[in-house]
Amino acid sequence: MITTILSGLALGSVYTLVAVGFNLTWLTTKAVNFAQGGFMVAGMFLTVYCYHQGIPVALTFLLLALVGSLVAVVEYLVAVRPVMIRGEHSELVTTVGALTVIEGVILLLVTEEAERVPFFATDTPVVSFLGGRVAPSDLVLIVLAIVIALSVHLWTTRTRTGLAAMALAEDREAATLVGVNTRWFSLLSFAASGVLGFAIAPIVGPKTFAIVTLAAVLSIKGFVVLAVGGVGSNLGALIGGIGVGTIELLVARFLSADLQNLSVFVVFITVMLLRPRGLFGQQSERYV
Amino acid sequence: MNDLLEVSEVSAGYGDLIVVKDVSFGVQRGETTVLFGPNGAGKTTLLRAIAGLGPLASGAVTFDGKDLTTLPPYQRRAAGLAMVQENKRVFKRLTVEQNVDLGLHGIRLSGKERTARRAEAYDRFPILAEKRTQAAGYLSGGQQQMLAIAQAMVSHPTLLMLDEPFSGLAPSIVNEVMDTVRAIAAEGRTLLIVEQAIELALRIADQVLVLDLGRLVHVGRSSDPGIRETVEATYFQAKL
Amino acid sequence: MLRDITARLTEGYRLGFWLLATVVVAAAPHVGLNPSVTRQLVLIAFLSLVVSGLNLSFGYAGELSFAQPAIYAVGAYVTAAVSMHWVNDLLVSLVISMLGGLLLGFISGIPGLRLGGWVLAISSLYLVLLVPDAVNALKRWTGGFQGIGGIPQPELFGALLSPTAFASVVVIITSAWFLVLRNLVKSPFGHSLAVLRESPVLASSLGISVYSTKLRAYALSGLPAAMAGTLFAYLDGFVAPDTFSVSLAIVILAASILGGSRSVLGAFVGAALLQLGPMRSTAFGEYAFIAYGLFLIVAGVALRRGLAGLREDLVARWGSQRRPEPGAVDTSASPAELGLLEAPQVPLTIEGVSKSFGGNAVLRDVSCSVEPGEVVALIGPNGSGKTTLLNVISGYYKVDEGKISIGATDMTSMSTHQRARRGIARTFQTPTVPPLTVEEVVTTARLQTDRHSLLATALRLPSYRQALAETRRVARSLLDAVGLRPFANEPAQALPLGTRRMLELSRSLAGAPSVVLLDEIASGLDGEEIEELSRIVRAIRAQGVSVLLVEHNFSLVRELADRVIVLSRGEIVVIDTPEAVAEHPEVLRHYLGAPVLENGESQ
Numbered sequence A: 001m002i003t004t005i006l007s008g009l010a011l012g013s014v015y016t017l018v019a020v021g022f023n024l025t026w027l028t029t030k031a032v033n034f035a036q037g038g039f040m041v042a043g044m045f046l047t048v049y050c051y052h053q054g055i056p057v058a059l060t061f062l063l064l065a066l067v068g069s070l071v072a073v074v075e076y077l078v079a080v081r082p083v084m085i086r087g088e089h090s091e092l093v094t095t096v097g098a099l100t101v102i103e104g105v106i107l108l109l110v111t112e113e114a115e116r117v118p119f120f121a122t123d124t125p126v127v128s129f130l131g132g133r134v135a136p137s138d139l140v141l142i143v144l145a146i147v148i149a150l151s152v153h154l155w156t157t158r159t160r161t162g163l164a165a166m167a168l169a170e171d172r173e174a175a176t177l178v179g180v181n182t183r184w185f186s187l188l189s190f191a192a193s194g195v196l197g198f199a200i201a202p203i204v205g206p207k208t209f210a211i212v213t214l215a216a217v218l219s220i221k222g223f224v225v226l227a228v229g230g231v232g233s234n235l236g237a238l239i240g241g242i243g244v245g246t247i248e249l250l251v252a253r254f255l256s257a258d259l260q261n262l263s264v265f266v267v268f269i270t271v272m273l274l275r276p277r278g279l280f281g282q283q284s285e286r287y288v
Numbered sequence B: 001m002n003d004l005l006e007v008s009e010v011s012a013g014y015g016d017l018i019v020v021k022d023v024s025f026g027v028q029r030g031e032t033t034v035l036f037g038p039n040g041a042g043k044t045t046l047l048r049a050i051a052g053l054g055p056l057a058s059g060a061v062t063f064d065g066k067d068l069t070t071l072p073p074y075q076r077r078a079a080g081l082a083m084v085q086e087n088k089r090v091f092k093r094l095t096v097e098q099n100v101d102l103g104l105h106g107i108r109l110s111g112k113e114r115t116a117r118r119a120e121a122y123d124r125f126p127i128l129a130e131k132r133t134q135a136a137g138y139l140s141g142g143q144q145q146m147l148a149i150a151q152a153m154v155s156h157p158t159l160l161m162l163d164e165p166f167s168g169l170a171p172s173i174v175n176e177v178m179d180t181v182r183a184i185a186a187e188g189r190t191l192l193i194v195e196q197a198i199e200l201a202l203r204i205a206d207q208v209l210v211l212d213l214g215r216l217v218h219v220g221r222s223s224d225p226g227i228r229e230t231v232e233a234t235y236f237q238a239k240l
Numbered sequence C: 001m002l003r004d005i006t007a008r009l010t011e012g013y014r015l016g017f018w019l020l021a022t023v024v025v026a027a028a029p030h031v032g033l034n035p036s037v038t039r040q041l042v043l044i045a046f047l048s049l050v051v052s053g054l055n056l057s058f059g060y061a062g063e064l065s066f067a068q069p070a071i072y073a074v075g076a077y078v079t080a081a082v083s084m085h086w087v088n089d090l091l092v093s094l095v096i097s098m099l100g101g102l103l104l105g106f107i108s109g110i111p112g113l114r115l116g117g118w119v120l121a122i123s124s125l126y127l128v129l130l131v132p133d134a135v136n137a138l139k140r141w142t143g144g145f146q147g148i149g150g151i152p153q154p155e156l157f158g159a160l161l162s163p164t165a166f167a168s169v170v171v172i173i174t175s176a177w178f179l180v181l182r183n184l185v186k187s188p189f190g191h192s193l194a195v196l197r198e199s200p201v202l203a204s205s206l207g208i209s210v211y212s213t214k215l216r217a218y219a220l221s222g223l224p225a226a227m228a229g230t231l232f233a234y235l236d237g238f239v240a241p242d243t244f245s246v247s248l249a250i251v252i253l254a255a256s257i258l259g260g261s262r263s264v265l266g267a268f269v270g271a272a273l274l275q276l277g278p279m280r281s282t283a284f285g286e287y288a289f290i291a292y293g294l295f296l297i298v299a300g301v302a303l304r305r306g307l308a309g310l311r312e313d314l315v316a317r318w319g320s321q322r323r324p325e326p327g328a329v330d331t332s333a334s335p336a337e338l339g340l341l342e343a344p345q346v347p348l349t350i351e352g353v354s355k356s357f358g359g360n361a362v363l364r365d366v367s368c369s370v371e372p373g374e375v376v377a378l379i380g381p382n383g384s385g386k387t388t389l390l391n392v393i394s395g396y397y398k399v400d401e402g403k404i405s406i407g408a409t410d411m412t413s414m415s416t417h418q419r420a421r422r423g424i425a426r427t428f429q430t431p432t433v434p435p436l437t438v439e440e441v442v443t444t445a446r447l448q449t450d451r452h453s454l455l456a457t458a459l460r461l462p463s464y465r466q467a468l469a470e471t472r473r474v475a476r477s478l479l480d481a482v483g484l485r486p487f488a489n490e491p492a493q494a495l496p497l498g499t500r501r502m503l504e505l506s507r508s509l510a511g512a513p514s515v516v517l518l519d520e521i522a523s524g525l526d527g528e529e530i531e532e533l534s535r536i537v538r539a540i541r542a543q544g545v546s547v548l549l550v551e552h553n554f555s556l557v558r559e560l561a562d563r564v565i566v567l568s569r570g571e572i573v574v575i576d577t578p579e580a581v582a583e584h585p586e587v588l589r590h591y592l593g594a595p596v597l598e599n600g601e602s603q
Helices: A002-029 A036-053 A057-084 A090-109 A136-158 A160-170 A172-177 A182-199 A201-208 A214-229 A234-254 A257-274 B043-051 B073-078 B096-103 B111-124 B126-130 B141-153 B171-186 B198-204 B227-233 C002-031 C035-060 C068-085 C090-115 C117-137 C163-185 C188-198 C200-205 C210-236 C246-259 C266-276 C282-302 C310-318 C335-340 C386-394 C416-421 C438-446 C454-459 C462-482 C497-510 C527-542 C554-560 C578-583 C585-592
Strands: A127-129 A132-134 B003-014 B017-028 B032-036 B056-063 B081-084 B159-163 B190-194 B207-212 B215-221 C348-357 C360-370 C375-379 C401-406 C424-426 C515-519 C546-550 C563-568 C571-576
Touching: A002 A036, A002 A057, A002 A132, A002 A136, A002 A160, A002 A182, A002 A201, A002 A214, A002 A234, A036 A057, A036 A090, A036 A182, A036 A201, A036 A214, A057 A090, A057 A182, A057 A201, A057 C282, A090 A214, A090 C117, A090 C246, A090 C282, A127 A136, A132 A136, A136 A160, A136 A201, A136 A234, A160 A172, A160 A182, A160 B096, A172 A182, A172 B073, A182 A201, A214 A234, A214 A257, A214 C117, A234 A257, A257 C090, A257 C117, B003 B043, B003 B190, B017 B032, B017 B043, B017 B056, B017 B190, B017 B207, B017 B215, B032 B043, B032 B198, B043 B056, B043 B081, B043 B159, B043 B190, B073 B081, B081 B141, B096 B111, B096 B141, B111 B126, B111 B141, B126 B141, B141 B159, B141 B171, B171 B190, B171 B198, B190 B198, B198 B227, B207 B227, B215 B227, C002 C035, C002 C163, C035 C068, C035 C163, C035 C188, C035 C210, C035 C246, C035 C266, C068 C090, C068 C117, C068 C210, C068 C246, C090 C117, C090 C210, C117 C246, C163 C188, C163 C210, C163 C454, C188 C200, C188 C210, C188 C438, C188 C454, C200 C210, C200 C416, C246 C266, C246 C282, C348 C386, C360 C386, C360 C401, C360 C546, C360 C571, C375 C386, C375 C527, C375 C554, C386 C424, C386 C515, C386 C546, C416 C424, C424 C497, C438 C462, C438 C497, C454 C462, C462 C497, C462 C527, C497 C515, C497 C527, C527 C546, C527 C554, C554 C578, C563 C578, C571 C578, C571 C585, C578 C585
Parallel strands: B032 B190, B032 B207, B081 B159, B159 B190, C375 C546, C375 C563, C424 C515, C515 C546
Antiparallel strands: A127 A132, B003 B017, B003 B056, B207 B215, C348 C360, C348 C401, C563 C571
16 A cells, blocks of 8 residues: 555656646746656656766766757747747647657657666665655655755745746736846746756656657646646645545556546546636636 | 937837827926826827837837837836836735835846845835735735836836826825825936826826827927816817 | 529539549449559548548637547447447448447537636547557457457448448548538538637627537537548458557647648548658658657647638738728618617616626626617726626626616526627627628627528538528628628628728627627727718617617717716716716816825815
């Protein structure tokens, strides 16, 4: 039981990290970047490559961060900024397109469509923890998810740039009038989401394996967690992610593996019907 | 004439709905210019265009010798042009403190200078100091208006634009805001104010502009005889 | 009259040509078409069916749902189960699958109803994710992940269909569906989808129920995918879950956009292009994903208003040669022509209405009425609540307190489209017109009065034709009355602002309303255009309609209004004639600000 819960917390942490990535770009551009799941998967394959090439860990992280920010910025400039002004959900289509391009590039460059991702290039055995068995990578994953979600949350509430991002999210026009460089913020937030997606891959990979088809699944489930937790809330992403992941694996273990995905869907629909703005989401004001 | 702000042949609107038609005027340094006109005259659209919030269908805006036409709003702010929008538009989910701090965003100042500017703001509006940690959404209308002005003033703007600063305020609060605006003008700042409250605004105006159905129909001084009647006449007058 | 005959002939020719083409293509496999080419043809048919479903919900109704692969799966697996365990008949399988498709299509649209675009997209994608799980859970009938084989060759009315015969049947079925689709889309129902896509707010104001129209579109969009599923199952006798993937969903979207999401045959074109290109060659396969992805990005960025359809964009941008000049409209037609639409003459009554937004009272205890045959103007300074009052009357906002009635009917708890059906029409400050012709735009206001059943629409039954002719007649008369008849077939979006306002005005009359709400119709217009508009408003008044006019232009108010309501800070200041209001000292004070003395007292 504890084992399942721990595993669920770890899975949920993955979803949380995707949702935090969504939040970063949503705050400044009001666009949910469907390619976020692709960032993670691409990062996983890159990690495997680095491992095979014998590149040291620190350098791997650096490379991931650089590639991540580059990919995300390019995506922003090509697929998001041009459609932002429209006001419709065009970015839904273009970011799906971006995800597809990323998948395509991965397919082009790799030999296997699914790879195991070793944890820091080692094969650490499962350990005992709190009465259950869990992989060390899972523990690191959970801790990191909490740290990252909380950090981003604190950034928005305690720092000057974070404050500007919140202002941007609340009222873009007013923010630009007080001098917030909305363009830069949008660009940088995408870069940050890219860094997050790619650089967290060595920690997420050991749990999920690097699989191309995972990209869309991560984005979809990440969105579910985002909606359940409340769009724009990092605390929501944390609680939502952990909750969803745990429920998912508890159902898989004690009911049936076939019901796993369905259970998440049920949670999604239920929350949307009962509390459309999500657990910690903001009530949007009706402007006359 | 060295106008601080020069608006030449500006037309603006939304798509093919042009609500500001071919407007030209100048705002002199150190003066208070008030823009009058009934609803739908295009006053807000004009102000927004000057602030950079809407594209110009045609024409140009020059500020302090610089051509603003292609600059985004945040760069106009950095250049010294601050705008206080109508309807007390502050960041309602953020605290008073955070709103004031945002007024300083993007301005290069030392820590000490920032503290000094904040102190200035709280001096000018003691009520804001009291409510420092409250979310702006919970303030009364008048307090929100003062917060909006504080947010703009904290950047020491060269030109301060106010869109209907007295609208929707209780009479006693109007007085307070009026005093504030007077004080700011007395400091030598340049002001461009959109107002419908003729009585009030004529007391602080140096230059008077009247906009009607998108066109500038009168340019004068508040000291001109019969100026009040001229302005009033546009409200219930037959047009074109 | 001649035009009608020509239209009938053209339609006859079109139908004939369609039938001929179908026969030719269906016969081809029998007269020596290469079997591998036949197979490609069949595969294109499948894809085009599925894509056409997406076009219905996305291209026409404007909502992006990725449910198609899931519905496709339902069609295929249901067919497998039915044909292997019950009865093997193509028609039976088709019918049962289509019922399943209808149901799943309907269900897949529900989450998006209240929650909007992203929730719809994600939940529909999720359905695709659930396919392998469902397949595995129902292993007994679906064969699980391995797939299920041994689906028998299809029989039709007892006769076994050879592969070539099957191919012909596929062609015929596909062609029949596209004919039905065309009939559905180029009809008032199709127009209602276009209106919905353009603006749900507009749709409600025309009496169109947003929810029920969306649900119908989703349900219908499930039909072709289910059909394709059935045919797919019979093609190779084998079905496996990995066919119905997220990747397929992306291919479908790409094909839809490629062929034109709003073109009837676009689904076919897009499907053909993709099937013959990337999906066939494995060499391209490596780059396929990149190509699809880039295409989606480019298409999303390049086309205005998202993926509106290139043709509409071109039309809107360059319009037609004959763009009416402002002032060219001839309004000398007799206002009596407007009288052909009799509506009950009832007053609009507002009693004690209050409305707050987040603690701010925007309307306070507002009471007023508009009598039949009266024009009442609503004026007030900024922030007075004029727009809110109009929106409250339309039904976009619910009142906190008070009552709104039209005649004896209490409308307070009715939704916007219900109020529209009870006789409230309105215009919007920025005229919203969908990408239709001028005449079609006017007919969209009669979608609720002249209802056509979907079946009659799909099959172009005589009842449909008659009803449509009547609707058109009414629309043309209205256009005549406002002088817009010469532009009946022009794209409405290409008209200049003043003419669009006129069009909106005549549209607002088409539904035979008792009450008309006009929102700043003169804004942005010049003298002549305003003149034309006011003539029409006077004609409307002469007919006994109750007119409420929100207006800034006081000279227009003076000309038109019988009474003026002055609103300030959510409260009524005075209700009187225009002259009285202009000289009322209080009114001036509200507009011009209370003169405040130095010691804080107001005069």
